[in-house]
Amino acid sequence: MYPRSLSRLAAPAVAALLALTAGCTGSTVQGRPGASGVRDPFFPKAGNGGYQVDHYDLDFDYDPATGKMDATAVITARAEQGLSSFNLDLSGLEVEEVTVQGAGARFNRTGKELTVRPAKDLKRGEVFRTEIDYAGVPKPLTDPDGSQEGWIPTADGDGAVGVGEPVGSMAWFPGNHHPSDKATYDIRVTVPKGYEVASNGELSSRTEEADGRTAFAWHSPEPMASYLATVAVGKFAVTTGKTASGIPVHNAVAPKEAAASAAVLARLPEMVEWGSARFGPYPFSTTGAIVLPEGTLGYALETQTRPVFSGALTGARGETLLLHELAHQWFGDSVSPKSWKDMWLNEGFATYAEWLWAEEHGGPSAQERFQAFLDGDTDVDDEAASDWAAFPPASPPGAKEISEPPVYARGAMVLQRIRQEVGDEKFFALVRGWAADHRHANASTADFTAYAQEKTGHDLKKVWDVWLYGTERPKAP
Structure with a gap:
């Protein structure tokens, strides 16, 4: 962990370090190394200290036939301290x-850390531009829960997708890969003719190159956590449209999944408008979905503006899945967690959005869902028999538990308990206010509990003690 104490280094090492960190004023040390992690409670090496990224400009040349990527990442960041060196997360x-x-920089690799030593120390507050040229065949990473993320070939063998939750984005671009550092993005991908590329934000250009390849440029003007970035390459069927309020819709669907997904995807504009009415204005300039060949991933992901699904979206299950990932655009994407321990603020809200959608579309009410989990009634919810009370949602035991039922279902039950305590008017004002006041920012569980009490004017300590932090199985209030 940087910085190391100079008193513990041998004299030659001290001299070498001083030479590296000396600025333009001779022997005076202008900066110190940035930390190689932000000490997240579950992913301590994720992210990096000493700077914050403002913008990523990523340029990929990708060949699906070989899986090889030639890429350039230009990262514009602001130094939060004097920096003699800084780290970027990059795997493989x-x-x-x-x-x-603009000047050549020394660098070295240790594990998943790329350490960069600028020719001159960076001053605190300085906006600096780092350009990294890199290449290779990107490999997937395995999460603590055993699922795969990163850069993953599609199941049909004719494409690939980059997904990043929680730290897989480091498998395809260098960066400050922790949700606490959000930035805007420009992503350009060049692929052989006949392929489509879907990514986050707005498709700003599609250019036929002289060599017969096609370049797609995507622009994300709103801040985005790096785990929400995506690139999907394939021979997709692309459809476009607009919601009733004029938000552009861009869907990219694997051809074999297109017909089966059509009915559910047709409801996407309605769902976005519904969410805007319940949670406040949609927080991004575009929306849509990416549907990959069946078997590519073992999960869906709320990648910003364009959630990713593996296999066709069909029937009631497909509708619920789409609604869940769209709800994340407010809760998780716009309002992002400060640390991975705060995941219930993503998943609890998105699960509760499922309950609200069902409540208003002929299904069980949120209260009936709440009671079904207490009773283990799978006739109302097929997840009701899960071990939703195994641990409190605000305190998962470790990294592999952040996608377990307590984070989702019990997180939603916390919200229903607030609704029971304060009534519908104050509850929905709280939900809209939370999304509005933390728009495009980060928030923690402590931020939410303080905000909920202030916004509603109610003492919710018992809700927090029993439902959010309590280790015993909660009982009906």
Whole structure:
């Protein structure tokens, strides 16, 4: 962990370090190394200290036939301290060259850390531009819960997708890969003719290159956590449209999944409008979905503006899945967690959105769902018999538990308990206010509990003690 104490280094090492960190004023040390992690409680090496990223400009040349990627990442960031060196998270791939502020920079690799040493120390507050040229065949990473993320070939063998929750984005681009550092993005991908590329935000251009390849440029003007970035390459069927309020819709669907998904995807504009009415204005400039070939992933993901699904969206289950990932656009994507321990603020809200949608569309009410979990009644909800009370949602035991039932179902039950305590008017004002006041920002569980009490004017300590933090199985209030 940086920085190391100089008193513990041998004299030659001290001299070498001083030489590296000396600024333009001779022997005076202008900066110190940035930390190689933000000490997240579950992913302590994720992210990096000493700077915050403002913008990523990513340029990929990808060949689906070989799986090889040639890429350049240009990262614009602001130094939060004087920096003699800083780290970027990057797994695999070969780094060919690094420049900082246009000058060649020294770099080295240790595990999933790329350490960069600028030619001159960076001053606190300085906005600096780092360019990394890199290449190789990106490999998936395995999460603590055993699922795969990163850069994953599609199941039909004719494409790939980049997904990142929680730390898989480091498998395809270098960055500050922790949700607490959000940035805007421009992503350009060049692929052989006949392929489509779907990514986050707005498709700003599609260019036929002289060599017969096609370049797609995507622009994300709103801040995004890196785990929500995506690139999907395939021979997709693309459809476009608009919601009733004029938000552009861009869907990219694997051809074999298109017919079966059509009915559910047709409801996407309605769902976005419904969410805007319940949670406040939709927080992004575009919306849509990416549907991959069946078997590509073992999960769906709320990638910003364009959630990713593996296999056709069909029937009631497909509708619920789409609604869940769209709800994340407010809760998780716009309002992002400060740490991975705060995941219930993502999943509890998105699960509760499922309950609200059902309540208003002929299904069980949120209260009936709440009671079904207390009773283990799978006739009302097929997840009701899960071990939803295994641990409190605000305190998962470790990284592999952040996608377990207590984070989802018991997180939703916390929200229903608030609704029971304060009534519908104050509850829905709280939900809209939370999304509005933390729009495009980060928030923690402590931020939410303080906000809920202030916004509603109710003492909710018993709700927090029993439902949010309590280790015993809660009983009906």
